[in-house]
Amino acid sequence: MTSLLQFCLDGIYPPRCALCGNIITPKGHLVCSDCALKVKLIEEPRCKCCSKPVESQEQEFCMDCAKRERTWFERGFALWHYSTVMQQSIAQFKYHHRKEYVRFYADSFVRAYGDMILALDLDGFVPVPVHWTRYIQRGYNQAEVLARAIGRELDIPVYADLLVRNKKTVAQKQLDSHQRSANLEGAFSFSHQWGNRTNGINKIMIIDDIYTTGATMNFCAKVLRQAGIDQVYFGVLCIGAGY
Ligand SMILES: [Zn+2]
Ligand SMILES: [Zn+2]
Numbered sequence: 051m052t053s054l055l056q057f058c059l060d061g062i063y064p065p066r067c068a069l070c071g072n073i074i075t076p077k078g079h080l081v082c083s084d085c086a087l088k089v090k091l092i093e094e095p096r097c098k099c100c101s102k103p104v105e106s107q108e109q110e111f112c113m114d115c116a117k118r119e120r121t122w123f124e125r126g127f128a129l130w131h132y133s134t135v136m137q138q139s140i141a142q143f144k145y146h147h148r149k150e151y152v153r154f155y156a157d158s159f160v161r162a163y164g165d166m167i168l169a170l171d172l173d174g175f176v177p178v179p180v181h182w183t184r185y186i187q188r189g190y191n192q193a194e195v196l197a198r199a200i201g202r203e204l205d206i207p208v209y210a211d212l213l214v215r216n217k218k219t220v221a222q223k224q225l226d227s228h229q230r231s232a233n234l235e236g237a238f239s240f241s242h243q244w245g246n247r248t249n250g251i252n253k254i255m256i257i258d259d260i261y262t263t264g265a266t267m268n269f270c271a272k273v274l275r276q277a278g279i280d281q282v283y284f285g286v287l288c289i290g291a292g293y
Contacts, residue, residue, distance in 0.1 A: 065080070066150070071142060080153055092129065095107045097111050097112035098110055101289065118264070121271075123267065123268065123271040127286070129288070139151060140259050152196055159200055168204060170255070175197040175201050177193035179191060179214060180192075219234060238269060254281075256283070257286070260288045261290070
């Protein structure tokens with residue numbers, strides 16, 4: 051976009067902070083300077099598998115990774131704690147058409163993990179799909195918007211049709227572990243459009259906005275691995291605590 055056009059657009063639709071939704075002060079940033087201090091990056095100690103914060107350096111894996119029967123992904127990259135600020139921001143991004151927040155999300159994600167992700171030499175990103183009825187209702191899949199923004203910055207292709215969501219699942223947090231696996235059973239499959247072939251795609255990263263217990267992520271990774279993809283990583287904006 052030309053800078054003059056951007057200048058005019060900024061006058062009509064001043065950029066909003068991706069965290070509080072107010073017009074940004076100072077200008078030219080993606081979030082307000084006060085809000086920037088409210089988000090907390092995930093730091094050590096963290097789970098060696100999913101990168102969830104854990105209580106101490108001695109704790110190798112979080113509770114969810116430790117008790118999982120089989121983990122189908124190699125490891126995960128998570129950016130922020132799922133704090134109240136992030137819950138509100140992501141709800142706006144996901145349900146209230148604040149797609150422009152993706153610039154802040156993708157920039158922050160690439161700043162933290164860009165080099166590590168490039169070193170993995172991925173074949174592509176795969177967003178966690180939403181059911182088609184939800185897609186029509188919302189007009190977009192927030193995970194795909196995020197994957198495309200990160201993909202553009204890192205020059206990595208996005209395969210949004212590789213995974214298909216077959217049913218609307220109930221929010222996992224309302225269920226116990228038994229109900230969670232029943233809820234996910236058959237929820238995702240590998241796309242028929244790909245003729246059940248991976249077409250040379252061997253190493254991918256699944257992208258989503260939020261990771262809680264990892265049940266959905268592990269299920270998506272299982273579908274991809276069983277379809278013949280060798281290595282599956284994941285990248286998410288927010289993750290819960292693992293203790
Ligand atoms: Zn703000
Ligand atoms: Zn973990």
